[in-house]
Amino acid sequence: MSRIYPTCMMLLLLFTVTAIGYDDGDRPGYRDTPIIPGQKWRVHDSQRPWPTVVDPGAGSLPVPPPADAVVLLGKGDLSAWTSGGKDARWANVDGAMEARPGSGNITTRESFGDIQLHVEFRTPPEVKGSSQGRGNSGVFLMNRYELQILDSYQNPTYSDGQCAAFYGQWPPLVNSCRGPGQWQSYDIFFIAPRFGDDGSLLSPARATVVHNGVLVHNDREFLGPTSHRSKPSYSKHPEMAPISLQDHGNPIRYRNIWLRHLDEGEEKDSQ
Numbered sequence: 001m002s003r004i005y006p007t008c009m010m011l012l013l014l015f016t017v018t019a020i021g022y023d024d025g026d027r028p029g030y031r032d033t034p035i036i037p038g039q040k041w042r043v044h045d046s047q048r049p050w051p052t053v054v055d056p057g058a059g060s061l062p063v064p065p066p067a068d069a070v071v072l073l074g075k076g077d078l079s080a081w082t083s084g085g086k087d088a089r090w091a092n093v094d095g096a097m098e099a100r101p102g103s104g105n106i107t108t109r110e111s112f113g114d115i116q117l118h119v120e121f122r123t124p125p126e127v128k129g130s131s132q133g134r135g136n137s138g139v140f141l142m143n144r145y146e147l148q149i150l151d152s153y154q155n156p157t158y159s160d161g162q163c164a165a166f167y168g169q170w171p172p173l174v175n176s177c178r179g180p181g182q183w184q185s186y187d188i189f190f191i192a193p194r195f196g197d198d199g200s201l202l203s204p205a206r207a208t209v210v211h212n213g214v215l216v217h218n219d220r221e222f223l224g225p226t227s228h229r230s231k232p233s234y235s236k237h238p239e240m241a242p243i244s245l246q247d248h249g250n251p252i253r254y255r256n257i258w259l260r261h262l263d264e265g266e267e268k269d270s271q
């Protein structure tokens with residue numbers, strides 16, 4: 001009894017703190033998280049405005065890779081991806097790659113720096129769960145900077161965690177999601193951060209993002225690696241790093257992922 005009592009009290013305290021922190025009313029999110037540096041909102045702030053919904057139209061997918069692209073996912077060929085150094089544990093379904101819940105994130109075998117990245121994805125046609133539990137995945141640039149994937153079609157959640165958010169930092173400019181089961185696209189123009197030899201930050205990571213043909217981030221800075229409920233901050237990491245895709249327990253599908261290396265160096269003649 002004497003051991004059980006403190007354990008019960010701790011669980012009760014944990015439940016109470018969590019219940020106070022999470023706003024699960026009409027506006028899911030938190031009220032007890034740190035203020036995001038340079039902003040007036042808290043991380044995952046339940047009161048942060050929801051971006052305007054913009055119907056992106058029908059679009060035209062898939063977008064074929066340009067000649068100089070590195071193809072990371074063709075017709076269900078998972079060979080560019082790994083689960084902890086072994087073959088990726090996600091599934092090849094109908095020529096697409098599907099997150100297998102519980103199998104963990106997958107990561108590219110290669111590392112990248114500044115890139116143009118095209119990703120096509122589809123949240124499950126059958127709607128299950130709500131808020132962050134509905135169609136959640138994410139594209140982690142350099143394994144650290146998450147561009148959120150979520151079924152944000154008529155699915156309220158905190159705005160810095162909705163689809164196309166820089167998770168926990170910036171909501172998209174507008175919500176240009178398609179509905180469950182429809183193919184969508186990201187075109188991401190990503191510039192890696194630069195660090196000095198002493199580890200100081202010379203320039204932050206930044207990205208321009210187009211979601212289903214609609215601009216949702218315009219040369220926006222990441223405030224550091226993205227995280228849940230905590231304040232972002234930078235620490236030095238390699239110039240190149242893999243891309244990873246998140247297993248958040250939902251069977252998201254991906255197809256037609258390709259990138260181009262961005263080289264803003266010296267101009268050269270080309271024949």
Ligand code: MG
Pocket residue numbers: 136137138146148149246248
């Ligand atoms: Mg996610």
